[in-house]
Structures are given as structure tokens and as C-alpha cells.
Amino acid sequence: MSMTMTLKSDYDKLGFLSPVDVLSQKQALRHRRCVQDAERRIGRLHYLAKVHTILRSPYQLATHPAVLDVVEQILGADILLYNTTYIIKEANTPAYVSWHQDLTYWGLDGAEQVSVWLALTVADEQSGCMRMIPGSHVNGQMEHDISHPDENNVLFQSQQVHGVNEPDAMHCPLMPGQASFHHGWTLHSSLPNHSHDRRIGLNIQYIAPHVRQTKLPGYSALLVRGTDRFHYYEEEIPATCDLDPAALIWHEQKNQLHFRIAGNA
Template sequence: MNANNQLVKEAKASSGDKVELKDDWVQQYERDGYLFPLKAMDPAQALEYRKQMECFEASVADKPDMRKMALLNGAYLLPFVDEITRLESILEPVKQLLGPNIMVWNAGFFIKEPRTEDFISWHQDLTYWGLSDSHEVTAWVALSPSTIASGCVKFVAGTHKQDIVEHKDTFEKNNLLSRGQEIAVEVKEEEAVNIQLQPGEMSLHHGKVFHGSHANTSDDRRIGLAIRYISTDMRQTIEEKTTAKLVAGVDEFDNFRQVGKPRGVLDPEDIASLEENMRIQQQFLYAGSKK
């Protein structure tokens, strides 16, 4: 075990507001496959994080590839994203759903610029993640208003109870998903629920629930941070280990290559570690894809 591993073997969440999930909320999650709205942080703190994110964007304005990589993998390259993933107010409800031993598999931003055509097609998250099971919860944290006008996330209740359905690749220009993957069976869109959130609020969703979102027709950016939490018993269904970060409890399984907090903003060692992880992830993220 290296020093970094030692550091993260027993993670302690940073303090923040404690959120108690009531019993019926857990039942609601099990019934619907999602929960909202929950408070992740105060609106003022959300604004502060938004400023940090936009400051980071400004600092890499001339490096679009670097900007994209960091925003999609913020947990590994941006200390303020790592900090959000460890907030007690987010971890508490996640622990009630997944148990005490929690890792972050990834955390990245979904940003829709004002009055643009970008959208997210209907999909189930776990389709291409190569994970052994569905002990995964996404916390989607709003850093700007996520409303019907700005293209909030939409879920179809109860769809997490079925297996992964067939998806087809579209590689559509304005689709924000990596391969434009889209559910190939009927989605009852009229039954979808709009997950409207104010800055600082979050939703939690199951990796198999059908979800997607429309374009942003508002004058503000729609900014959400999607944090992928998994319980430590999960594993990747390939030989090589991918990375994860212990943020609560202990890791008794050692199924992932544990990494610690980012060493700084875009630290070269963190970038090298992430690039190696991305190389390994190609085995499942683009499996079966023609591109």
C-alpha cells in the first residue's frame, strides 16, 4: 500500500450540514429511483463554488481540451470539486442508500450554455460503465437554477427496476453524452418528472433510472455537478483496476486503485493518473462503438 493509499484508507468526510433522510424518503427512492429536492449547501455557498468553477474556466480559456477533461473529471483534478464530494450534507443521504463505505467513482459537470441546443438523450447511466452491480447513486448538485426553461433533468419513475435496456449510439452534435447514446425502446416521456432545483439543491438518482434533459432556453447557464458514488463492494468488470476515492468509511475490498485528494488544480501527477485511468476506461466506455 503506498502513502496515498494509506491516507485514503479511512476517509473522513468534511463537516457541513447534516441531513437526515427520513424512512419514507428511502422507500420513495426505492420506489421511484430518484429523490429531490435535497439541500446540499446554502445558495451562497453554491454561488461561491460556481465562481470557483468559472474562475477555473477563465484560467484555461485557451486550452479547451484541458478545460473539458477537468470539468468532466473534476473529482480528480479540481480541489473544490473534491471538497463538494465530501460534504456531509451530500454523503449522509447517500450513506443511507448505499451503506457506510462510500467511494467517488467520478464527478463531472453538465453545463448547458444559455439559449443553446445542447441536450441529454434518454439513457441509463450504468449502460457503459462496466460496473459489477448497481450499488451506485448519483448526486446531481445544482450550481445555477435548473428549471424547465433551463433544461432540468427529467426522470421516469420506477424505470430503475428493470435491467439495462438496449441503447443506440447517435453521436448527435448537440448531445452532451460521450457517444450520444439513447435508449432504443419506448420512453414514456409524458410520465417524466421535471427535477427543478435551485442553486445548492440536489437530486439523487439510481444508475438504471431512465433520464435525460432538453435544451436550455433561459438566459443563464445551467450548471450541475454529477457525483457518482459507489459502495466499496463494487468492482470493474475488466482485469485492470480503475481509480476511485474513498470518502466515507473503509475500503475492505480493494477493487479499485485508491487515489487521494487532488494535489492542486491540474497537478501534473493527477493528470497523469487520470490519463491512465481514461485509457483503461476505454475498454468499457466505448465498447461496441463504431467510432
């Protein structure tokens, strides 16, 4: 069996792949410094949507051949970049991520989507690496409770799936430069960062071009491989320099739209 067939069969069986080597640790450190330089200029980047439109580093990572080659094995030759966002847990803080499925509130009309989590710092059990429930993606969407807001929950609405059998969970530790790939219905979570360093990861979302956004008009996406025969999304312009003033204005509008869509509207 070829490596490609093994990769796809493992993903189809488990609902995720981890770890996958993308960058050297030296390269990951360079991208971490880009995050920190931008934070010094505009403040926290945590959970801002579509950061590839205002910063070159996330665009370079989202279009890295080692990432897109894996995504292509899962989605096929035609790939749209749907979103990029940094997820940052500060050192020795109680922030956590409850059990959830990525696709729950996105308003997409299909499940041909892949989530990538690319580590720019160590993401191990001490720092709160992701935990996945193998095979959970085959059950489709599960009920999510949003009735208990929690300021320590990283998720936008503190959404959570109850009754998860935690002994089934598999930890997915990553070294800087490694990535995990998971299906939009795969149950996953992460615990607080008890380490003395920030846990910085870039979350990258890809979809097949035939998948529509059904909640609100005006969402944008970027073709990163293959052909878009559908043109359902407003075309994006990736960052060619960091924090261009015009790009920041456009980004603010799209960031607000993203969270309106991600809400339980």
C-alpha cells in the first residue's frame, strides 16, 4: 500500500492525522517571532479570523506544500483556504477548549473540510495539546450546549458536547513545526497550559470549492490549489506585506462577519 493510501485510510478511520512534519524547529521559531512582532504592533492576535490577509507568515504556512499535499489527499485537487486564526494559550493560565466539533455553527452545506493545527511552540500534555476521540467523525453532528458561558473556555460560545468518554481520548502532542489534521466532525478538546511558555498554534481551515456558506452573504475564501468552478465566495487578497493599513480595514469587516456566522444565528 502506498504512503498516500495509508494516509487517507488512516484519516478516514480515525478522523485525524497527527503528527505530520511541516517545518523545522528553526523555521517554526521564525514564524513565532512574526506572531510576536505583530502583537507588539497591533495587540493580541488570538482568535482573529483571516490573519493571512494581514500577515505574510500565516499565508506562507497555509500554502506550504507539505500542508497542501496532505489536504489534497483528503479533499481532492481543488482547495479553498477558508480561514486562518492563531490560537494562543498563555503560560500557566486556566484557558482550555471544551469538547466540540468544528463544523457545528459554521453554516456550511457539506463536510468536505479539513482543520489543520500547526504548532509554532511545543504543544504537549503539559501545555495543553489537543485531544481527539478516534472515529467520532463518523457519527456526524452531535448536540452542543452553549448555555454555560465560561471565560476560561477558548471557544467563541463556550460550546461543549456532554457525555464524552474521556478514556477514549488520544493526546496529539506536537513539536514546533509539526501539524495535526482533523475532520470537521471529529470530537476534540484541550486542557490548560501548565507550562512556562506560551502555546502558539496556527489553525488553518480548508474546504472544497463546492461547499457553500449558507448563513450570511459576503464570506470570502482564497483558492490555494487547483480550480474553483463554483465561485461561491468573494475573492481574497493575501498579505504581501505585514499590517498594510488598507488590508487592516478590509480584515476588520471580514473578522466581524466571521464571528457573526460562527455565532448561533
